[in-house]
Amino acid sequence: xxxxxxxxxxxxxxxxxxxxxxxxxxxxxxxxxxxxxxxxxxxxxxxxxxxxxxxxxxxxxxxxxxxxxxxxxxxxxxxxxxxxxxxxxxxxxxxxxxxxxxxxxxxxxxxxxxxxxxxxxxxxxxxxxxxxxxxxxxxxxxxxxxxxxxxxxxxxxxxxxxxxxxxxxxxxxxxxxxxxxxxxxxxxxxxxxxxxxxxxxxxxxxxxxxxxxxxxxxxxxxxxxxxxxxxxxxxxxxxxxxxxxxxxxxxxxxxxxxxxxxxxxxxxxxxxxxxxxxxxxxxxxxxxxxxxxxxxxxxxxxxxxxxxxxxxxxxxxxxxxxxxxxxxxxxxxxxxxxxxxxxxxxxxxxxxxxxxxxxxxxxxxxxxxxxxxxxxxxxxxxxxxxxxxxxxxxxxxxxxxxxxxxxxxxxxxxxxxxxxxxxxxxxxxxxxxxxxxxxxxxxxxxxxxxxxxxxx
Amino acid sequence: xxxxxxxxxxxxxxxxxxxxxxxxxxxxxxxxxxxxxxxxxxxxxxxxxxxxxxxxxxxxxxxxxxxxxxxxxxxxxxxxxxxxxxxxxxxxxxxxxxxxxxxxxxxxxxxxxxxxxxxxxxxxxxxxxxxxxxxxxxxxxxxxxxxxxxxxxxxxxxxxxxxxxxxxxxxxxxxxxxxxxxxxxxxxxxxxxxxxxxxxxxxxxxxxxxxxxxxxxxxxxxxxxxxxxxxxxxxxxxxxxxxxxxxxxxxxxxxxxxxxxxxxxxxxxxxxxxxxxxxxxxxxxxxxxxxxxxxxxxxxxxxxxxxxxxxxxxxxxxxxxxxxxxxxxxxxxxxx
Numbered sequence: 001x002x003x004x005x006x007x008x009x010x011x012x013x014x015x016x017x018x019x020x021x022x023x024x025x026x027x028x029x030x031x032x033x034x035x036x037x038x039x040x041x042x043x044x045x046x047x048x049x050x051x052x053x054x055x056x057x058x059x060x061x062x063x064x065x066x067x068x069x070x071x072x073x074x075x076x077x078x079x080x081x082x083x084x085x086x087x088x089x090x091x092x093x094x095x096x097x098x099x100x101x102x103x104x105x106x107x108x109x110x111x112x113x114x115x116x117x118x119x120x121x122x123x124x125x126x127x128x129x130x131x132x133x134x135x136x137x138x139x140x141x142x143x144x145x146x147x148x149x150x151x152x153x154x155x156x157x158x159x160x161x162x163x164x165x166x167x168x169x170x171x172x173x174x175x176x177x178x179x180x181x182x183x184x185x186x187x188x189x190x191x192x193x194x195x196x197x198x199x200x201x202x203x204x205x206x207x208x209x210x211x212x213x214x215x216x217x218x219x220x221x222x223x224x225x226x227x228x229x230x231x232x233x234x235x236x237x238x239x240x241x242x243x244x245x246x247x248x249x250x251x252x253x254x255x256x257x258x259x260x261x262x263x264x265x266x267x268x269x270x271x272x273x274x275x276x277x278x279x280x281x282x283x284x285x286x287x288x289x290x291x292x293x294x295x296x297x298x299x300x301x302x303x304x305x306x307x308x309x310x311x312x313x314x315x316x317x318x319x320x321x322x323x324x325x326x327x328x329x330x331x332x333x334x335x336x337x338x339x340x341x342x343x344x345x346x347x348x349x350x351x352x353x354x355x356x357x358x359x360x361x362x363x364x365x366x367x368x369x370x371x372x373x374x375x376x377x378x379x380x381x382x383x384x385x386x387x388x389x390x391x392x393x394x395x396x397x398x399x400x401x402x403x404x405x406x407x408x409x410x411x412x413x414x415x416x417x418x419x420x421x422x423x424x425x426x427x428x429x430x431x432x433x434x435x436x437x438x439x440x441x442x443x444x445x446x447x448x449x450x451x452x453x454x455x456x
Numbered sequence: 457x458x459x460x461x462x463x464x465x466x467x468x469x470x471x472x473x474x475x476x477x478x479x480x481x482x483x484x485x486x487x488x489x490x491x492x493x494x495x496x497x498x499x500x501x502x503x504x505x506x507x508x509x510x511x512x513x514x515x516x517x518x519x520x521x522x523x524x525x526x527x528x529x530x531x532x533x534x535x536x537x538x539x540x541x542x543x544x545x546x547x548x549x550x551x552x553x554x555x556x557x558x559x560x561x562x563x564x565x566x567x568x569x570x571x572x573x574x575x576x577x578x579x580x581x582x583x584x585x586x587x588x589x590x591x592x593x594x595x596x597x598x599x600x601x602x603x604x605x606x607x608x609x610x611x612x613x614x615x616x617x618x619x620x621x622x623x624x625x626x627x628x629x630x631x632x633x634x635x636x637x638x639x640x641x642x643x644x645x646x647x648x649x650x651x652x653x654x655x656x657x658x659x660x661x662x663x664x665x666x667x668x669x670x671x672x673x674x675x676x677x678x679x680x681x682x683x684x685x686x687x688x689x690x691x692x693x694x695x696x697x698x699x700x701x702x703x704x705x706x707x708x709x710x711x712x713x714x715x716x717x718x719x720x721x722x723x724x725x726x727x728x729x730x731x732x733x734x735x736x737x738x739x740x741x742x743x744x745x746x747x748x749x750x751x752x753x754x755x756x757x758x759x760x761x762x763x764x765x766x767x768x769x770x771x772x773x774x775x776x777x778x779x780x781x782x783x784x785x786x787x788x789x790x791x792x
Contacts, residue, residue, distance in 0.1 A: 057570075184776075184779070187779060189570075190497065190566050190567060191713070191779065191783065193498065194498060194709050194775075195779055197706070198706055198710065198772035198776070199776065201706055201768060201769070202768075202773065205765065205766060205768060205769045208765070209763065209765040209766065361581075361702070365500075365574055365577070368574065369574070369575075423589070424585060424586045427585035427590070428586070430578045430581045431578070431582035431583070433578050434575050434578025434579035434580075434581075435579060437571075438555060438579070441568070441571060441575060442555075442558060445568075
């Protein structure tokens with residue numbers, strides 16, 4: 001129990017901070033922050049599996065997050081029948097062509113020895129395939145994108161409940177990680193970082209510009225929710241009764257009936273948004289706890305020990321007969337799948353899919369800061385990192401604004417420096433995160449909650 | 457005549473822009489590669505450092521303009537570059553003193569350096585946004601064009617014209633001057649040789665009496681010069697926007713790796729490889745082909761391999777292919 005003292009202390013402080021936000025700003029904001037903290041925690045668990053367990057540096061987190069988001073659209077949106085009619089055949093044909101290209105290339109690679117001729121034939125098959133793809137896809141894409149472009153203009157999804165998309169997002173991200181892992185995992189650490197960063201950028205640009213797939217930069221809005229809608233809550237009997245019950249003491253203070261009704265309405269509106277967010281919090285918390293239990297079990301299993309052995313000394317582990325390439329690929333897939341799950345959770349929480357918002361700053365580097373700050377190789381640390389850094393990321397601007405006002409209060413309102421500083425308050429978050437990262441790297445390189453090695 | 461027109465179309469819309477863009481990338485790529493060769497880490501703050509240097513040039517340009525200084529037909533920004541370089545070098549040395557030197561003495565693994573440079577990236581980005589703000593700024597003044605399309609058409613009597621913006625010409629000329637001086641410095645001077653020795657084999661270099669502090673200092677000075685000039689040239693040619701500079705880090709990395717990371721000459725050519733690939737793959741060849749083919753064969757489609765949206769994706773794909781086939785880059789890397 002003594003070992004867990006600092007963990008419990010750190011989490012209590014975090015919860016306390018979020019409650020402070022609830023008291024001073026509003027409970028709705030506090031819950032939004034908490035939900036995002038939980039999503040970030042899932043992402044950091046994924047990144048921590050790769051970096052903390054196996055020492056793989058994956059700067060492609062943005063790509064998997066976006067893919068998870070795409071999964072939500074592909075699974076939960078109702079299919080656009082007309083688009084399928086006009087262009088579905090072409091798209092299906094394209095998928096077959098891609099499969100055919102892969103098989104032909106594989107066949108050539110397996111069948112013939114390494115030679116110049118083989119290289120040229122592989123290159124020509126791929127090039128010919130791409131030209132064939134473009135010719136087949138072009139009329140289909142044009143037809144699909146012209147189906148009611150203001151509202152649809154894409155193929156739509158499968159129309160399934162949105163929770164399925166979380167699993168599908170994880171599968172999709174894992175599948176992509178398999179391909180990328182096959183390509184890039186042999187690279188040296190810093191090469192791998194750059195390669196994954198750039199591949200993620202390619203994925204996002206494909207999602208952004210292939211409008212038949214998920215409307216691209218035109219965004220998909222109004223996605224399904226696993227939680228009730230605020231409007232439905234505000235009109236349902238039981239919810240209004242619940243709110244009345246909770247606030248009966250406050251309501252009793254108001255005398256006139258019309259005032260009472262007005263106050264109640266306001267309370268119901270506030271409470272409905274809090275209620276919806278609480279539903280999400282419950283869902284996310286379940287996911288985080290399940291993941292935490294599984295990853296914690298894995299970490300202290302023989303498999304986890306093997307991973308750490310590989311991380312700490314590849315040659316020695318290899319000499320002991322461990323298949324490093326295979327294990328690295330496996331852990332790369334697992335970690336990426338968890339990040340994909342987080343991406344799907346995030347889009348579900350937002351209720352909209354905006355490919356334009358996927359930027360490496362927010363979805364790769366901030367997540368990495370979370371892992372480093374929290375504690376590499378320790379799941380509790382990684383989750384805490386997600387909480388702390390996300391909290392700072394959101395609250396840095398208001399805190400900076402408060403401090404600026406405090407320190408420049410002796411200056412007149414129109415002072416140029418003061419106005420400029422107040423305008424640039426949102427950017428202090430970069431400063432806080434950057435300095436935080438540098439300080440942690442320097443003075444506590446293992447993170448807030450360092451890795452614990454249990455001697456067995 | 458048609459053939460000449462076709463060549464001119466191609467020249468005007470692909471070769472000139474690619475040469476200018478390639479020069480800007482090349483300067484950045486040499487910056488990345490130098491840091492990699494001497495200080496041994498992938499600097500993720502590259503884009504933002506270039507942005508930081510450019511920011512001073514922008515501010516000073518505005519200041520000089522308000523004073524009425526200028527270079528006439530040339531942009532005022534050229535006048536401000538030396539001051540901006542000084543500020544940039546100062547910033548880099550401060551960062552090195554307080555951040556990087558600690559890890560260098562401890563001989564940390566390159567991954568840790570990379571993470572630290574991410575921290576520097578955040579801080580630099582914050583400073584830029586707090587000082588100058590995130591908005592788009594143009595600071596080009598003086599003559600805009602050297603050759604205008606209409607003038608060219610009148611002069612030669614061809615149907616197609618060539619436009620040469622002054623920024624493009626300045627970019628190419630300045631890049632050539634800077635890069636030649638740098639190569640002369642690295643290959644011919646004693647300091648340059650000591651840098652190469654340090655990069656090749658640190659222990660041996662220390663044994664033969666090379667002062668590591670001096671090597672690191674000189675590296676940051678050259679890096680500051682390259683970063684600022686590259687950034688200012690890009691800003692003059694397009695516009696100055698911090699977010700774009702951050703994004704430019706990615707093709708710059710691609711250029712450095714394609715050329716063979718650690719090899720300045722490779723990085724120099726890598727910049728042009730990336731730029732030409734990006735522009736040639738995303739250019740619509742319809743007009744070019746229509747001059748070459750007889751009229752009844754004229755194509756209907758744009759004849760574009762990929763839409764311009766995928767500009768970045770092209771360079772990254774090249775990088776992935778190079779990493780797969782020849783991870784050391786086109787020109788064997790890791791020698792300065």
